[in-house]
Amino acid sequence: MAEPEFQQAYNEIVSSLKESTLFEKHPKYEKVLPVVSVPERIIQFRVTWENDKGEQEVASGYRVQYNSAKGPYKGGLRFHPSVNLSILKFLGFEQIFKNALTGLNMGGGKGGLCVNLKGRSDNEIRRICYAFMRELSKHIGQDTDVPAGDIGVGGREIGYLFGAFRAYRNSWEGVLTGKGLNWGGSLIRPEATGYGVVYFTQAMIDFATKGKESFAGKSVAISGAGNVAQFAALKVIELGGTVVSLSDSKGCIISNAGITAEQIAAIAEAKIHFKSLEEIVGEYSAFAENKVKYIAGARPWLNAGKVDIALPCATQNELSGDEAKGLVAAGVKFVAEGSNMGCTPEAIEVFETARSTAKSVSDSVWYAVGKASNCGGVAVSGLEMAQNSQRTRWTRETVDKELKKIMINCFNDCVNAAQEYTVEASKENLPSLVKGANIAGFVKVADAMFDQGDVF
Template identity: 85%
Template sequence: MSSSQPIEPEFQQAYDEIVSSLTDSTLFEKQPKYKKVLPVVSVPERVIQFRVTWENDKGEQEVAPGFRVQYNSAKGPYKGGLRFHPSVNLSILKFLGFEQIFKNALTGLDMGGAKGGLAVDLKGRSDNEIRRICNSFMRELSRHIGQDTDVPAGDIGVGGREIGYLFGAYRSYRNSWEGVLTGKGLNWGGSLIRPEATGYGLVYYTQAMIDYATKGKESFAGKRVAISGSGNVAQYAALKVIELGGIVVSLSDSKGAIFSETGITADQVTAIAEAKINFKSLQQIVAEYSVFTEDKIKYIDGARPWVHAGKVDIALPCATQNEISGDEAKALVAAGVKFVAEGSNMGSTPEAIRVFETARSTASSVPSAVWYVGGKASNLGGVLVSGLEMAQNSQRVSWTRETVDKELKKRMINCFNDCIEAAETYSKESNTSTLPSLVKGANLASFIKVADAMFDQGDVF
């Protein structure tokens, strides 16, 4: 089965992961009809590319390509983030959109898959210039989205400020106030828990892994947790881990990483969150903020957490794609890691996944196994609460923090159970003493949900 051109490496990697899980299971043997779905689902329903121009603060015209990949709508309106970053290209957006189809299916909500963005760097630009960029981007995008068609959200480079400018532009261009974007301000249609959702959901999913593997005997309490990244996902994952009694031993950014033997504190995470809004690096933050002391926090320039964190029980990569290499995965296994759950999309390289999966499948017993799950399942909390925001917008109501958090936790546990059930139903593995593969389980459960919808609607026949 052919999926794409070789000039789209990120998309090819995401496609190959799905194919590997499906072919290394009994799904096609038990239900051969599902073979028909792969070549259809791998092609986007629509790819939109457009020119975005604006006037910068120097009075000069700038231009950048804008994109929206509307991948699959069998399960509901297209849903997926907008990324404003210099690295944005069609391969990355196709990879993210393809992943989004299956991630959204695992939420149990009615959402299809999409992704979009703009190849631009917002660092150093004024609020006024960012507003002009958002207005220009939405001038074209507004033709292609709507509350029942396509509901974008934020992603890298698109936070609350940008969502506000984008929503205001959409409202102006379409003369319509509707739940067309998620991640909105609480005063105008947003949902409580949305900023926290991906990080919190990651921890809830990991707790479900711990419960299953230890038969409810263990929790985050006392566990050493290595976290990468220091943006929204990493911040809230760290805060939830600390709340549950875990010890956060690392955080990182693109320039380096910080480490603490005794555990990074909630106050330190809050300081990082405040400083990151102003694009400060961790090195600057540690030097400038009084909550950091040299004897407790160590900064290593150019480092990622995985080989420097010492003993690690749980690893939560929350930075970007392919951030754990094969060698780093081996280092984590040697450091005692038992649970690896991705807060980032495609956070582990194929080599790293093989290391983790080998450590799971060859273990002599469940307690000695290493359990890994990809972001398709473990980081879907953000889009899940985006779906809950859409539901609140449709009802013109706002749910309480407790209601949203309870629904998030319940659905993350449901997602885990769906992954386990699919892994056990279609597993080829003969070693029943080890844990089922959550990688395969997530891919199988989500693929079947999407495939069934496509069959029912005549997309595949």
């Protein structure tokens, strides 16, 4: 069966490793590739429930338990019509190295259900979650596999899934992350991926400008309108940047004056009810005084005007090669993925070429791959697991401080790996964060696999 998304993720890792000096300096690592690319286990199961019309529905559920050398399988659950094994294998494969880059003890996995939740009642969604967990509960646990949310699985769904697990297994344990604060969740978890991508980007800005610049005064194009995009936008505003765009699957909104925190709050409230941006702009008072431009059927990249920083925060392959060229022409200097594999290979090539051929750092474009720049979400999931094990809850300030530290350490690991294992890093150009992230994450996982006899 063709698996284009997985193949794309695999090819990115392989090209980064083979274009580096890693295998030349340490030949043993080459034998890890064919082993780490095969999941330890793939679980596929039938999920049936009764809809609100009294009819039975059925869908395919999955859990790809990819690699546990670094810790329990860790990765989200996606409830969406596009869910298939190729997408889940790509996400799970990325998750292995992303989780390793956090420095925490977590393996990699991903799962989901091929279903559309739009238009369904809370009661029906609860029945879907209980039906899904009836089978999944046989295969997960706090020391085995700790799923989280993803597209289509937010706080409501995590609550239903946790309640189902507790009922089926008669066990209250930190088996899911993204839980409610009243029953084991962590402060900062909803914000973590969005905040984390901004912290990572700030580290990029600090490195490239030697601490002379920040988000202040920067024009920032963001795609998406879900959890990641919302909190990335709020953190950008807090740091003095101007958010010029957000988007959803039907179109985008553009505001050269800047999308406001009040407008983001309105979007957050409406998106729970699956409203489109077009509907939100027309219905919510926050958009009456501060007008935005809605463009149907468009993504923001070629419509946002001058852009200093681009943060793709929607879904995979959401930024094309032509859009990357448009962003470079619009003056973009920093691109960091809040989504998983947000840029197509063609877009990555455009950004990497603009970086490697720049005459000076000030003329360069610096691109960060999602497994590094968006690892903040799973990092705080790991912190939630730690809090569950301690039966305690840390303060907001403690979690935020740990998140920022993890993102900066991740950035430094990526830079150090690129400087050590890529020839081009010896030049005046900024180091490749694509290669750095892939090499650093791979080495961490490979060393654990060697130590435990997974590779010999």
